[in-house]
Amino acid sequence: MSQTPISFGLIGAGIMGERMLRAALDQPTTALTVSGIWDPSAEAMERIARALPAVPRQPDAAALIAASDCVYIASPPSSHLAHARAALAAGKAVFCEKPLAVDLADARAFVTEAGERGAVNFPFASSPAVARLRDWIDSGVVGTPQRVAIEVAFATWPRSWQVDAASWLDGPAQGGFTREVVSHFLFLTRRVAGPFAGLTAKASFPEAGRSERRIEATLTAGALPVTLLGSVGTTAKDDHNVWTLEGDKGAVRLCDWSHAERRRPDGSWERDPEALSQNEARPLALRRQLEGVAKLTRAEPHHLATLREAFDVQEIVETILKSA
Template sequence: MAELLNIGLIGLGVMGQRMLARLKDHPRLRAAWVWDANPAAIATTLAAHPHLRAADSAEALIRQPGLDSLYIATPPAAHIALSHAAFDAGLAVFCEKPLTVDFDAARDCIARIGREKQRAAVNFSLASASGLAALQRAFGAAAKLPLGALQSVQIELGFAAWPRPWQAGAGPWLAERVEGGFTREVLSHFVFVLQRVLGRAEVLESRVSYPADGRSAETALSASLRADGVPVTIEGRVGPEIEVPDRNRMHWRASDGEVELREWFGLSEQRKGGLVQPLGESEALRGAAQADQLEQWVALIEGRSHSLPGYAEALAVQETIEALLAGKT
């Protein structure tokens, strides 16, 4: 029987709790130690998962003997410092995005990862999705273009409110423009897909709307980009006229067909002149992607090849995201 791999989790908000639930029945990955800056979050977590042990601090958790990997689900400002501490302790790191609020610090961290062969990845949920695999087969660098030449990409996002109802426990940072907002939290997943398939995107134009309070995150974004010569348009907004908490669509149109990702993991394809062919419902494909992501995490810990985005790829996504938020006319 393969040995268990012990995981320490720092950050017990929404994402930390979701990861604990996913790890619960995994045959190899075992949540062992937790810590959060909020004592109430620790108490609630221990009550729900009595096998866990709570460390006295983030630093104490990282130093615990027997750990194999650290999962970081704190607000972004702490990500790089925690990553360095984990590398010092010999741990593989799986970090939530956005990667950082300090690009220079992130570049220094990326240089260390390359220099020391540290094991680190960032959680973009679509990295293990069937939709990404289908897009790479159709339009990636090695693709034989079964749907013809790619002509355009459209990304559409809508939210009834921001943050979404299930994010209520994430903390105020998610609703504020310094670290939060739907562009960083949701659009980044689709920019990751775009850039993994086509390479770095250039922002040609971007218009961003913010509330007048000077603090809250964006309520709308409209942008034009170009990736590998292909025009890309983005439309995202928050408003009560949107009837569901979270709506998203990514449409790839080629000369001889189309591919669409919808509601995160839903996937369909249409050949020119043919009917739309559903290739999987969102929830079924979500489960398969999440299961594969955990297997990729095992590979990361064991130093094997994996498909998880590294810190350099995550930073490239974030640079595009921040360029969008900076606005350009």
């Protein structure tokens, strides 16, 4: 029996909002239709009108929510929960960018309020490279897992393609690479290893009024010790990251978002021959994320990051940032 397509509305027309909008427009209309987009910035709305003139541009958030079965929230973090609560009050499902909020107590309360009606956009839940890592882990390549290491580095912050959002992305209240990037790798760690505990951390904010420039942390995920190191100005790359799982028989790692690798007996690393570039992998992951959104909206089991998982990640992130 065929199902009625869900109507999907987007709040926020920045980089993430437009990226998700284009992914939604690529979905079969039998599964999902775009009910519209809204952003308080007239300039952002004009940009969408020029680039995607067929997309309905809603006059305000209330109209967008009313027109949608599920609302995707890609506005700056301080506005997330107000939009999410409005959507839930109207009986709509919520798919939110991370973090849920910048206030931990408010985020904790929201998780209790929302129950199973929301999810958070951590694309590693749908990543082809992460799926390959899980296949290798399940096949015994690693053996018994022993530890996780996370390293992230940036030439500058924000990254070159984010400079238009620097006003909040490089501020200590809502921005910084720990919230924006490290959170993804903490989500992956929690999915693979289990809940967090035992955090010790140090964050450095050497430039007044700007976000962190270095973090160091240790914690546990399930039974595994986790080390975390992040820094700005320590690589020539716009964005460099490595997530490594070590075991008693071997190791696997994820490099630069989309390259799964496993360690050979001689210590060298073998890349998955089917590995994709990030630009190739992103649309595949977003397509699967939107398949999960349809299931979320219909109250069916889904693979998306739950609100509880997202809150657990946020709690670690905010505790690290408060360790300065």
